[in-house]
Amino acid sequence: MLLPSTLLSAKSFIMPSTVKKSLLPIFILSLCLNCYALPSTPGLQLPSHLVTQFPHIAWIENTAARSNGDLLFTELKPQPILYTVINPASTSPNVSVIHDFSLNETQSLLGIAETSNDVFVVVSAANSTGLFVAWSVNLKSKPGPHISKITELVGAKLPNGVTNVPGCPEQVLIADSFAGLVWSLNTVTKSLQVAVQVPEMVPPANITGRTPVGVNGIKMHDNYLYWTNSALATVYRIKIGAGGGTAEKQAKVEVVAKLPVSFVDDFVINDQGVLFAMASSDNQVWATSARPGGRTVAVIGGKDQATVSGATAGAMGRGKGDKHILYVVTSGADIHGNLTATEGGKVVAVDTRSFSI
Ligand SMILES: *[C@@H]1O[C@H](CO)[C@@H](O)[C@H](O)[C@H]1NC(C)=O
Numbered sequence: 001m002l003l004p005s006t007l008l009s010a011k012s013f014i015m016p017s018t019v020k021k022s023l024l025p026i027f028i029l030s031l032c033l034n035c036y037a038l039p040s041t042p043g044l045q046l047p048s049h050l051v052t053q054f055p056h057i058a059w060i061e062n063t064a065a066r067s068n069g070d071l072l073f074t075e076l077k078p079q080p081i082l083y084t085v086i087n088p089a090s091t092s093p094n095v096s097v098i099h100d101f102s103l104n105e106t107q108s109l110l111g112i113a114e115t116s117n118d119v120f121v122v123v124s125a126a127n128s129t130g131l132f133v134a135w136s137v138n139l140k141s142k143p144g145p146h147i148s149k150i151t152e153l154v155g156a157k158l159p160n161g162v163t164n165v166p167g168c169p170e171q172v173l174i175a176d177s178f179a180g181l182v183w184s185l186n187t188v189t190k191s192l193q194v195a196v197q198v199p200e201m202v203p204p205a206n207i208t209g210r211t212p213v214g215v216n217g218i219k220m221h222d223n224y225l226y227w228t229n230s231a232l233a234t235v236y237r238i239k240i241g242a243g244g245g246t247a248e249k250q251a252k253v254e255v256v257a258k259l260p261v262s263f264v265d266d267f268v269i270n271d272q273g274v275l276f277a278m279a280s281s282d283n284q285v286w287a288t289s290a291r292p293g294g295r296t297v298a299v300i301g302g303k304d305q306a307t308v309s310g311a312t313a314g315a316m317g318r319g320k321g322d323k324h325i326l327y328v329v330t331s332g333a334d335i336h337g338n339l340t341a342t343e344g345g346k347v348v349a350v351d352t353r354s355f356s357i
């Protein structure tokens with residue numbers, strides 16, 4: 001979900017007394033680079049090209065890559081449609097509709113995740129306050145995709161990002177941005193339970209002028225649950241116990257990175273452990289290490305640039321020749337990061353081959 005940008009409030013920091021005088025300039029410089037990158041900081045511009053774009057105003061909310069290399073993406077508005085981009089790395093990729101959920105009392109599509117090969121879970125909303133549903137989209141079935149309703153997400157306030165749980169193909173975790181928690185859904189028994197609920201998932205109530213979106217994107221990586229708290233522009237993680245359902249006993253929340261942007265939407269972690277986060281209101285993609293405490297760097301876009309303006313989510317390529325491509329989807333928001341869309345949502349291919357963190 002994309003929100004109006006608000007300037008970062010400056011924060012003071014406390015200088016550790018153990019820092020040697022001669023190191024101070026370097027220390028301050030690195031702090032500045034990490035935490036106070038100005039909007040005019042150019043950052044990197046990794047090579048990129050447009051894969052496809054709606055010819056009309058339309059918001060793409062999330063994306064996932066299939067094992068055959070095709071992409072899937074969900075439309076939030078105006079139509080709740082699940083699309084596929086066939087062979088996104090080709091010079092003439094085709095886009096087609098997998099399912100139009102407006103036939104099924106749905107207004108918006110949100111997160112998507114693959115639970116087992118070519119079986120996906122998609123979350124939808126019928127209106128802004130309720131009737132959230134988890135759907136199963138089976139792309140293995142013949143003659144065509146089989147769509148079925150798993151369950152209504154009773155009690156959810158704004159289900160958003162979805163992740164699979166390695167080793168537990170029946171299960172998905174679903175971020176709830178307004179409730180400030182992560183649900184666990186068993187797609188077979190349809191049991192819905194709170195999996196993780198920690199203060200770092202809660203939308204901060206004290207940020208004026210911005211919709212309070214807390215936990216948003218979620219991904220499992222190396223037995224950790226990673227998530228973004230959008231309004232806090234921070235990525236966190238917590239260790240998940242065996243069985244994949246809940247946080248390990250006594251597990252502590254770790255800050256992976258705080259980004260110097262006003263809002264962080266969804267993110268991707270690649271095979272090398274590089275985390276790419278979508279700074280939707282700042283029209284940028286930022287990178288950091290999936291290990292806490294690494295540097296943060298903008299890798300594409302900029303406040304006043306349309307390249308990836310309104311970036312909402314991403315997926316690494318899974319085709320033969322595009323495993324180094326980060327596919328970024330966008331809401332079509334204007335370059336000032338407010339809610340006015342001025343172009344159709346698009347899919348942009350970002351070449352990350354030359355990048356390491
Ligand atoms: C897309 O469709 C066009 C026209 O039907 C076809 O020529 C082209 O090969 C297709 N591209 C892919 C990647 O399937």
Ligand SMILES: *[C@@H]1O[C@H](CO)[C@@H](O)[C@H](O)[C@H]1NC(C)=O
Binds near residue numbers: 126127128129130131
């Ligand atoms: C939205 O969905 C909820 C849950 O089904 C329902 O109670 C409510 O009346 C709906 N609101 C609108 C405006 O349709």
Ligand SMILES: *[C@@H]1O[C@H](CO)[C@@H](O)[C@H](O)[C@H]1NC(C)=O
Binds near residue numbers: 148
């Ligand atoms: C969606 O709605 C259409 C039209 O009413 C119906 O044929 C189809 O079975 C529905 N699909 C699901 C998964 O409910």
Ligand SMILES: *[C@@H]1O[C@H](CO)[C@@H](O)[C@H](O)[C@H]1NC(C)=O
Binds near residue numbers: 204206
């Ligand atoms: C707002 O809340 C966040 C955490 O929810 C806190 O870190 C921050 O200091 C608060 N800001 C103000 C101005 O109270």
